[in-house]
Amino acid sequence: MGKSKDKNIVDDADKHVVDQDPLDESSTDNSPQETSVDIIQKLEDKCLRLNAEIDNMHKRHVIDIQKAHKFGLESFIGELLPVIDNLEQALKSFSSTSNSDREGIELTLKSFENVLDKFGIRPINPVDEKFDPQLHEAVSVIANKELADDDVMQVLQRGWEINERIIRPARVIVVKN
């Protein structure tokens, strides 16, 4: 608030000087002529800067709107992810593979994933991949002579991304010998 008040005072001062100009020009003195040129220059400069500022603001707003479109679903999907996790856990709890209940859950999960895919939301499942902190979160480390350092040993929880932005990283156990 104090800032804008200060600005007003400056603006008023500028106006004041401009108002005085005609009076100054009526006198024979040379220096007021220079002052008015200075003032015009100053105002032109100010105008240019304001134009640039508006341009920048416009560009930023376009980017902001694009982002809002692209990532607007982020928080909503974030809340839905536990539902998918639960379906996955339910699948794991079945002992036999041929079970109509299991099949039902499998199909539910699949249709759920299809819907997410339609909106650009894809799982991150880094089985047999190298650990990448941009996409994965290391929960713990474990020694395993058969695998190299920084290999993903086990995926505890799949991660999800929306338009290449992480909603949730994949939670993994990493090999460290």
Place this chain on the structure above:
Amino acid sequence: MSKIIGIDLGTTNSCLAVIEGGQPKVIENAEGGRTTPSVIAYTDSSEVLVGTPAKRQAVTNPKKTLHAIKRLIGRRFEDDVVKKRYGNGSIQNY
């Protein structure tokens, strides 16, 4: 036109904002977060990780992951506070 930028260098999280139209506007980081964990890490491939990625790999790379570094700003490596915190082998190589 000169801009005003505010940086909150926090112990656990940091945040950055500019004044736009008289109102502060928080700048998002690359991951889209409004705050960034105050964590930095140096990987074995001499890559520097900052923020969330650095935090995610902390378990795999504890010796070269630094957090709450704000508490150590202005202190020397030989300082008791630094020694106490990193005496157990952390940041040995730096």
